[in-house]
Amino acid sequence: MTKADLIESVYLKTGFSKKESAEIVEMVFDLIKSTLENGEKIKIAGFGNFVVKEKESRRGRNPQTGDEIEISARRILTFKPSQVLKSVINEETE
């Protein structure tokens, strides 16, 4: 499934035109992205949380050459699925 399917789904559910649905879906992801970019988390009840984590710099190795290198401090995004999402995904297959 891609963004086009999400747009189709919004179009069918809301009665907005395809063009409007595309703009709205784009807007939702833009809002989420800029919030995360600011380091703020996104909590979607029943789905999961998107959390920005700060990673300190650490020593690592180039797995190909074995050279020791410094891995710089960085911010990464993690997704923690909600219990609800985890259980529906498992129920379906049992």
Next chain:
Amino acid sequence: MTKSELIEQLSDESGNLNKKEAELIVNTIFDTISDALVGGDRVEIRGFGSFTIRERDAREARNPKSGDLVKIPPKKTPFFKTGKELRERVNSSIVVPAVASIAR
């Protein structure tokens, strides 16, 4: 930011969506993603990331309280891989202030 705050912002930002409409849209988006994952489908949103299902093998573990051996059945877990654009945007926010402080 919670889902209700996202709904509120969507309504404000769009200018023409009322709260009810914004709520329906946000719910539709996350319900559609959930349904796809439940159906075993992978979800890819360009510029954001992709959701896939990862299979976890059955394993044996111990109840930390009683020490009893328990069998844990195989499980599926949703997994999110951050897209390139978003990964860079999230990480750039740490780089920008560092550069600014050097310039000063």
